[in-house]
Amino acid sequence: MSIITLTTDFGLDNWFVGTMKGVIKSINPDAEVVDITHAVRPFNISEAAFILRNSYGYFPSGTVHTVVVDPGVGSKRNAVVVKSRRYLFVGPDNGVLSYAVDNEEIEAIVKIEKEEYLLTPISETFHGRDVFAPVSAYLSLGVEPGEFGPPLKEIARLSPSVPQRISEREMVGHILCVDTFGNMVTDVTASLVEGLLKQSKTQKFRIFIRDREIIRICKTYSEGKENELIALIGSSGHLEISVNRGRAADVLGMEAGGKFILKTT
Secondary structure (H helix, E strand, O other): OOOEEEEEOOOOOHHHHHHHHHHHHHOOOEEEHHHHHHOOOOHHHHHHHHHHHHHHHHOOOOOEEEOOOOOOOOOOEEEEEEEOOOOOEEEOOOOHHHHOOOOOOEEEEEEOOOOHHOOOOOOOOOOHHHHHHHHHHHHHHHOOHHHHEEOOOOOOOOOOOOOOOEOOOEEEEEEEEEEOOOOOOEEEEEHHHHHHHHHOOOOOEEEEEEOEOOOOEEEOOHHHHOOOEEEEEEOOEEEEEEEEEOHHHHHOOOOOEEEEEEOOO
């Protein structure tokens, strides 16, 4: 059974996701369609790219990963299929696939053009239904990427968010995204934290965010006292700022793009 994953910013209070699944099932009734998320913040390409990077590798080889976060729908941006040694990726060529495929051995990149594999007439506002869903379904049936159009040398790449070094023991970090529980996922990785601590005499650190200070990294959310602002390394391997049984983003009044200072003593 072929697996197709869907990642979109469509939400679930309309017909968009269901319609895409209907198109897929009409072409390949045996396809298993798995929702990664439809709660990407509208038009947020970098958030979708981060979510895909952290989820795609847990699926079996041969999975088709389809991403539709597409503020340029109907414009001249390309629609693409990327084939790696393990997976197939389908989506707009706006950088949304770049974080994931950076970790993969790419075998082919193809521009989606051939109308025999698309729903026609093609809507200028719903390529998820008319382009990406049918292409994903045909891929799941074994149609080779080269059948959809001409090859491309490269896809659009996003520049990953990177903490800014202030000194040997101090850096400015950035909030990448806020999850369902209000945890603020940052661009500070576990390896960066480890590197900072190795340069520290005391093996201690401090986070300054808004008018608050965090002085320890917990291993679990439950290590924090109820409503205490804490930091920990989350499942993505990135530093998170959280509140035990609360929403850190609401407590601090911050969202993606916010900054904080991390320093060791």
